[in-house]
Amino acid sequence: MQRRVFSVVGARPQFIKAAPVERAFQQSAVSNSYLVHTGQHYDTNMSDVFFDELRIPAPSFKLNISGGSHGQMTGRMLEALDQLFIAEKPDGVLVYGDTNSTLAAALAASKLSIPVFHVEAGLRSFNRVMPEEINRVLTDHVSDLLFCPTETAVTNLRREGLLKGVHAIGDVMQDATQQAAARANEVSTIVKDLGLEGTPYVLCTIHRAENTNDLSRLRELLDYVRATAGTRPIVFPVHPRTRKICEEAGIGLDGFMPIDPAGYLDLQRLINGCELVCCDSGGLQKEAYFHRRPCVTLRDETEWVETIDAGWNRLWRTPEYTAPRREIADYGDGHAADRIVERIDDWFASADR
Ligand code: UD1
Secondary structure (H helix, E strand, C coil): CCEEEEEEECCHHHHHHHHHHHHHHHCCCCEEEEEEECCCCCCCCCCHHHHHHCCCCCCCEECCCCCCCHHHHHHHHHHHHHHHHHHHCCCEEEEECCCHHHHHHHHHHHHCCCCEEEECCCCCCCCCCCHHHHHHHHHHHCCCEEEECCHHHHHHHHHCCCCCCEEECCCHHHHHHHHHHHHHHHHCCHHHHCCCCCCCCEEEECCCHHHHCCHHHHHHHHHHHHHHHCCCCEEEECCHHHHHHHHHHCCCCCCEEEECCCCHHHHHHHHHHCCEEEECCHHHHHHHHHCCCCEEECCCCCCCHHHHHCCCEEECCCCCCCCCCCCCCCCCCCCHHHHHHHHHHHHHHCCCC
């Protein structure tokens, strides 16, 4: 009998992570994945475009829940997922990363004694002001299988007493990049469309609550990026909330080329073509490395410390890269997703399950 795993996604980075994992599930003789889309991200260019470009199967269930305060969003998802899991009785629930969708699904499943599998377990910023830090700590502590992208993540879990079910399997975003980056360079015309072929440019994204909700910090960050870019154009795919805040507060984007949020292939192409990435995104910090482009992280800490140690990334308040550039072995060989599904299948097959 095939085991039914409900894979819960909701926000942009989760669609990217789900792409290689869904592909790996299609090879499994033991388990099937059914995608549940919470609705957290709902704009075409924040959601649908990823399903199309990354060839992710259409969700089996759509909850259409978004917006509101963190508590409201998480609470509404918790209730809807609880009902879904009671009705459908999945054998396991797979969650990705650290969003409100992640926490809601992990809580709903664990309260029904449904096993929870967490992809991207063990990451820590050690900054509890970030909603993501709360989400990832809580999710890890109710998870049965914890898939760590790095050895640092394994160490973080060990410090919190989490030893069982922990697997270092590499980074699924490395898999996604390997599977789609070449296609991006063939298919995407964005660099040409922006008139930037042959022009050195900087790529910038800012969307984190701690950066956008404090207007003086947002202004300071934008000034910093302008100064860092110098005369180079700054391509700025603007998250809907950042756009709204800038408009409402009258924050000008002089010196920036603001564009709509970019789909997966366009973003990979933009990274590949740029000289420097300035971002507060977790995923983009690593994607910059996957394309071997330097990055400045617009935050005061990062969970992806390997990128700093290997000289590819620095925090914006650190003026220089702190190490000579080298390769990062931790992120794996592009087969993290296969390992995840293998471990889940082994887990189902193991005694008394
Ligand atoms: C969420 C994640 C964050 C992740 C990010 C990726 C949490 C706590 N945060 O942050 O970890 O890095 O996704 O982008 O879960 N909006 C739209 N259209 C959309 C999506 C959002 O207009 O398709 C607007 C809405 O006004 C919404 C706001 O953006 O209220 C913020 O979206 P939300 O999902 O709450 O958080 P993100 O900042 O996207």
